[in-house]
Amino acid sequence: MKPSILMIILLFAFFSGCSQTDDNTETVSIKPYFPPTNSEVWESVSPESLNWNTAFLPELKAFLDEKNTDAFIILKNGRIVVEYYYNDFTSATPHEWNSAGKTLTAFTTGMALQDGYLSLDDSTTEYLGLGWTVMTSEQEAAITIRHQLTMTSGGDYNVADTSCIKPECLQYLNEPGSFWFYHNAFYTLLQPVMDVAIPEGFDNYFSEKLKNPIGMSGTWLQFNYNRVFFSNARSMARFGILNLNHGNWDGYQLLDENYFQSMTSTSQNLNKAYGYLWWLNGKESYRLPQTTLELQGKLIPNAPDDLFAALGKDDQKLYIVPSQDLIVIRMGGNAGNPLPGPSGFDDELWGKLAALFNY
Template sequence: MKHLPFLFFASLFFFMSCSSDNEVADIDPGPEASALYFPPIGGSEWETVSASDLSWNSSAESELYDFLNEKGTDGFIILKDGKIVVEWYFGDFIASDNHSWNSAGKTLTAMTVGIAQTEGFLSIEDSSQIYLGEGWSMLTPKQEANIKIRHHLTMTTGLDYTVDDPFCYDQECLLYKNEPGTYWYYHNAAYTILDQIITNATATDFKQYSYQKIRDKIGMQGNWIKVGYNNLFFSNTRSMARFGLLCLNQGTWDTVEVLADKSYFTEMTNTSQNLNSSYGYLWWLNGKSGFKAPGSEANFQGELIPNAPSELIAGLGAFDQKLYLVPSENLVVVRLGDDAGESQLASSSFDNQLWEKLNAYFNN
């Protein structure tokens, strides 16, 4: 089943972490990053590897499967070194079916912005006004000019998130609340405006630019589809896994440089501001001492997903759409499906429960 977006991910009470939240670290590609396997661009060929060959705990596999089935999962994939270990589909959902990524699709947008910057079409330090024109909001021209592309990527535009419809990006919905860069709030309208910035900067429709620069280069399928004010990416489960593999290799698909600027990739996947240490450029980061969550002004203490590896980075979408990367282990985990039924404020408790099952499977 395909779901419309929702502001909340859900929550748990988390334990304190002792990590230095603002330390910028290159993503560790793992000891055998050069051995990553990349499936062919065309066709359905994709090499597999068994859990037993990896010395994983095969006896924990059925418990993982049952858990996913009970929680409304449609598609689930685990990649190790780029090869498929697990590929499961549940109910009537099959491998060729498309599903919305919901806000996990923000990770695609983040990379698209980085590519546009690498190609010289924009700088994330530019004022958004350069590409949107004066008067794209209800702010004064000076207030408007102070909002940079970086602020849209980091959820720090300062636009008013208390408006009646926080998805609305019409001029009358975009009001001043805070100085940009001084407050973090998960404001979808401020994010969606990036589509128009990319369109105007590149003189190419955002969708087509994204398809040309990412989707088509790595053999994904899928499309951006307007749902109300939201622009959501729909694809099959393998396509999300392909994108995860691209990101596991820091923007390079085999020998093809999709995102050539590795410094941007590092910035994208590390703490991007001092207001929510668990947020990069539209990516979620584990291993920090606290976080803020969609739909909430509260500061939560502890790691985003305590049971997950501290180095984990993630694309997280409403109704429990998940793209997890564990770089040092060359792991990609994808989950698409229905709401797992564990929604509260902050990050979904489903994440923590799932990682308990995964740790048992991985023998961690």
């Protein structure tokens, strides 16, 4: 008897949901998961079911402990596979994101763009008013929101404090768009720009449009010139899930797909490993904070080429790997490289993860 059309469809659906591993065992692919926004309940999946090298987990756990880690999570398509806490931290303990929080500002900027509050090519002066720097009016007017997002504002990085946002600290050095330098002050002024552009201000807009819809906790706190976001590691994981799914949360598109692609792609030709405040792996060269040198090779050689990341001082890490449906979060103290973004810890950690994932 010939199989019915319905049976053929069901068989096709079953086998298309399976993938073949190197040892010829079949594993059912995991559909995207979004944890409830009003609950701490979170689905998990075992590393054994993913054919990971579970014998390596004790070594990874010890390595993270040695590296001053407070929280560490690995997710597969939104589900928790590994979750470790150290130093009295728990899933509810807040931790600073440091510069990894720049990506929250980049995402919010995109939402303000799609809501019509601003354009990336608007002059920053349009929102902060004349005299927000000590440059000439022509030099100042040439700086745009896009330059702030891409670290290409051209400000003098030889000043005493590149976090200082006082006008006397914001001096001219290069034509905007002609040089890349990790000048923190020009990034910091993005939130004041949105305070003017958005009727309810940045904080309320951020909570209403981004934080609350995906169930994040956390708040922005002021430290000298910088505003730093604090949340627990699971809230960082929620933001990771949102970006793994291109700005979509459980069917609701929070961020325009075109902006998302621009945000997580090379944003200029000066530092190919930099998008809109996101770091990008797999490029032929990169530049690092606090230096003007261009370095050859990939940002994180041990990591997959399609990885993009939110990276903060003292090794706050949010890694996203679309090809593997993976998200990795690390929060903690300095792991040995007290740098504001990428550090040697990135490649060291991904060497360990490659062994776990059987790359």
